[in-house]
Amino acid sequence: MLDFVIFAVTFVVILVGAVLYLPAVSIQCLLFYRDGNLQDIVNKGSLHEFLVGLHEQFGSVASFWFGRRPVVSLGSVDQLRQHINPNRTTDSFETMLKSLLGYQSGTGMAVTEALMRKKVYEGAINKTLDKNFPLLLKLVEELVGKWESYPESQHTPICAHLLGLAMKAVTQMAMGARFADDAEVIRFRKNHEAIWSEIGKGFLDGSLEKSYSRKACYASALAEMESVLKSVIKENSGRGSNQLTFMDSLLQAKLSERQIMEESMVFTLAGCVITANLCIWAVHFLSVSETVQEKLHQELTDVLGDEPVSLDKIPQLRYCQQVLSETVRAAKLTPIAARLQEVEGKVDGHVIPKETLVIYALGVVLQDADTWTLPYRFDPDRFTDESVMKSFSLLGFSGNQACPELRFAYTVAAVLLSALVQKLRLHRVEGQVVESRYELVTRPKDDTWITVRQSKMI
Structure with missing residues (x-):
């Protein structure tokens, strides 16, 4: 995420031609020094881990420094509610990703075009x-069928498979x-990993700019993926097909090739x-939760019986939705x-100047004990509380405010969990420590x- 911060601040400086500032009395912040807090972020391991410490020290509204320029961070539901309401014309995740790729984001367009x-x-x-x-x-059932064939003792690497x-x-x-x-998927995956690894790390610690070979690899992967996308656009343009893809819908909307x-x-x-x-x-x-599996299996039995899930049935899988939200x-x-x-x-009386990041x-916010009861426990039942669901929706993780990619992911995950839990029991490997x-x-x-075994839940 720091990559976006650096890009956005640089972009604003070029665009506005002015040094941004926050009044010293407005928001508590870390003391300024020449290189800002970049090394602090690197030392913590990630921007998220840095922000955890920042908000523990300075409260839910705080700022920190990149060079001579401050950035404001909001760390509670109340502060986000105050800020998000007038700022909903663009999706923040999409804006960040487009900025990193050097594409025109919603903030660089007229409001009508962006909408x-x-x-x-x-x-x-x-x-x-x-x-x-x-x-x-079909793709999900192929994967589940493969897992069904495994002996109970076989360790299944879920990251690679999923x-x-x-x-x-x-x-x-x-x-x-x-x-x-x-072969096409493998080629895509190679370029995808080269691009995403630098978005996740290379920009964050500044190491990409210092390595000619990595910059060349990143640029080559991005150029190759763009070339593949353009070739698919040309293949699909003006050609009828029984399959309506994402790209076909964009072609029908008369967007330009770019x-x-x-x-x-x-x-x-x-x-x-x-x-x-x-x-x-x-x-x-x-x-790691047999109880959650049992409750989900019961819901699948009640709603689907022995039939596979269908698109119109997914909204009826309320507990499955709670599992995914949690x-x-x-x-x-x-x-x-x-x-x-x-x-x-x-925000809470603190002034945030125009063009501040x-x-x-x-x-x-997602681990804030003031918002979530026992925040470090995996508990899908917390989402039976309407106020909890409202807070979650406010953060952009459900409902109309959820980013489109997350809504897509919810559907894929609902299909996967339905097929898996109908047929299999999932067990963690003893002694395994999963870190984020x-x-x-x-x-x-x-x-x-x-490990997996055939389901015998009733």
């Missing part, structure tokens, strides 16, 4: 799920049958990572978001292992 692009993008994702649901179900599922689902649903070829390429890049990059890690963390948490919260799936302050504003410390790596999207530091 139009957002509507087209979200509509394309919804159509993709609707028209390609049988394909998604990243593969996400890659296949996103590429085929976004770009079509060309990516039914494993716009389609950028939107497809964002969806395939973010869609793969968010979907994979939501599935990974959900399976992990189920494997997974997002407990894993701190997207721990940070950010916006540029469009107009001068106030404001970070939403979502990972801090906090980047744009939180993932396990190492692959996570489970």
Whole structure:
């Protein structure tokens, strides 16, 4: 996330041509020194972990320094509620990712164009799920069938398997049958990993700028992926197909080739990572909670019987939705978001000048004991409380405010959990310690292992 911060601050300086400042009396902050807090962030291991300490020391509204320029961080539901309400014209996650890729984000467009692009993008994702649901179900059932064939003693690496599922689902649903070829998916995955690894780390610690070879590798991967996307656009343009993909929907909306390429890049990059890690963390948490598995199995039996899940049945799986919401919260799936302050504003009386970069410390908020009872416990039942669900929706993790990629991921994960829990029992591997790596999207530091056996739940 620091990569976006550095880019955004630099962008603002170039655009506005002025040094940003916060009145010293407005917001408590770390003392300034020449290099700001970059080394502190690196020492903590991630921007999220730095923000945890920052808010513990200075409270829910604080600022810190990049060079000579401050950034404001908001670390509680109340402060986010005050700030988010007038700043909903663009999606903060999409804005960050487009900025990192050097694409035009909503903050660089006219309001009308930004809203139009957002509507087209979200509509394309919804159509993709609707028209390609049988394909998604097929991919999930293939994976579950493979797991069913494993002996009970076999350790299954869920990160590798579920990243593969996400890659296949996103590429085929976004770009079509060309990516039914494993060689195309492998090529995509290679470039995806080269790009995403630098977005998650290389910008964060400044090491990318210091390494010519890594910069060249990153630029090459980005150029190759853009080239692939453009070639698929040309293949699909003007050609009828029984499959309506994400890219087809953008073509129907009459976007330019450049716009389609950028939107497809964002969806395939973010869609793969968010979907994979939501599935990974959900399976992990189920494997350590027999009670949650039993409750989910009972709901699946009540709603689906022995039938596979369908798109119209997913909204009826209320407990499954609670499991996924609690997974997002407990894993701190997207721990940070950010916006540029469009107009001068106030949070709890603290002045935030126009064009200030404001970070939403979502990972801090999701573990805040004032908002969540026993925040470090995995407890899907907490989402039966309407006030809890409202707080969660406010943060952009459900309902209309959820980022489109997360809504896509919820659907894929619901299909996966339905198929898995109908047929299998999931068990953690004894002695395994699962640690988190906090980047744009939180993932396990190492692959996570489970064992499976045939379900005998009643």
